[in-house]
Amino acid sequence: MAYDVVVIGSGPGGYVCAIKAAQLGLKTAVIEKRATFGGTCLNIGCIPSKALLHASEVFHEAGHSHATLGVDVSTPKLNLPAMLAHKQATVDANVNGVAFLFKKNKIDTFIGTGKVVAAGKVSVTGEDGKVQEVEAKNIVIATGSDVAGIPGVDVAFDEKVIISSTGALELEAVPEHLVVVGGGVIGLELGSVWARLGAKVTVVEFLDKILGPMDGEVSKQFQRMLEKQGIEFKLSAKVTAVEKSGKGAKVTFEPVKGGDAQTIEANVVLVSTGRRPYTDGLGLKEAGVEVDDRGRVAINDHWQTNVSGIYAIGDVVKGPMLAHKAEDEGIAVAEILAGQAGHVNFDAIPSVVYTQPEVASVGKTEEELKAAGIEYKSGKFPFTANGRARAMLHTDGFVKILADKATDRVLGVHILGYGAGEMIHEATVLMEFGGSSEDLARTTHAHPTMSEAVREAALATFAKPIHM
């Protein structure tokens, strides 16, 4: 049978694309090589990490700030197997949910490795080695990404002592000392999980700041907060070796600018230096599908590859490696295939670090605006001046709003604080509609809420905030 659309990969990009395509009346199939649907995000990424982040926060809260709030709790005891079981139950509920949605939308599924044979033809190799061919008017490549490792360094992952993010989601005991190589989102989220559960955590980062492209001021203050929580940082440090050693493993690094090498011993080393687009075994070369200089499937502005009828979305193409970006591209491609106008606004894709406090941002950073020569004004408001934050003992952090100097249009919003990942969406909606900081400042916000700080920061871009 010929399908209208065959999607290779069932991560947030692939499964959302398939559901939308089926909803729009297209005969759709999905090919997935993992035993469960949902891709990296649902199986070994966003969902399990958020389950552990929340559980470890509850554990930490129980042992720390409750006394100040008048709640006496005897020292909490960690039940790691139960915590990991909660994580797995959350994953199971989500991946089963995708299987249910495939059935509900009458999407055919093939379990096996998909390979593009040519435009209109995909082969699926099952675990038993049997190969079947599937015909499709359109093919959508949504094969995602995989752990990248450290350029030029041989890292022998065993997922027990030298681990990737996948191993960091299932450690059977809290390591005494965890060294995290890479101070990006994944390393800081998972590092903070194990720090809260009792590990000493040291982060070794190549750049002179954590969280790479995030706003510099946010990154600096966030680092201070993590340091207060006991996490240590070695910045501007180039890792040259990660090896097993007596105690567990050791990490050797030297200053980026040159100098003596240092070695740190650890029980466990988490290497979280980024992810690479995953196209292994996809047959792209044979099918004539071009990749770019970073190994990503090359696409035009409509997610079309150079071969007619073959599209690509999500982590395997350019743009931020985020689940919601993959989802939105999946929807846009399904709409295009159904004859509609699919679109994604890449200027308004929020990005969240789910630590405690959270970091969230949308749009341009101050560094980006300066580099582009755009004149802007900045408004800032700290959570120390927010009544709800004080009531909840969550006064760390601030909201910063960057607006065009001439037009007042909001160009970037950066929030460091409790609940930042939820608050960022009012800024995202505002930016989607091309709103100004005055629009935001004149919008009534319920009192008392953390979101009032967003309004006050908007007010600070063109007038004075009320509560400061």
Ligand code: FAD
């Ligand atoms: P994937 O989710 O990687 O899915 C690709 C699927 O394709 C996989 O299931 C794979 O098995 C399958 N596949 C590959 N090749 C083939 C083939 N040849 N045949 C058949 N199937 C194939 N993003 C966020 O936005 N928020 C977060 O909080 C977040 N947390 C994360 C935490 C961790 C620890 C990690 C690792 C990532 C996190 N991410 C997060 C990133 C997010 O997981 C990815 O951006 C997202 O999964 C990309 O979706 P995708 O559909 O492009 O690919």
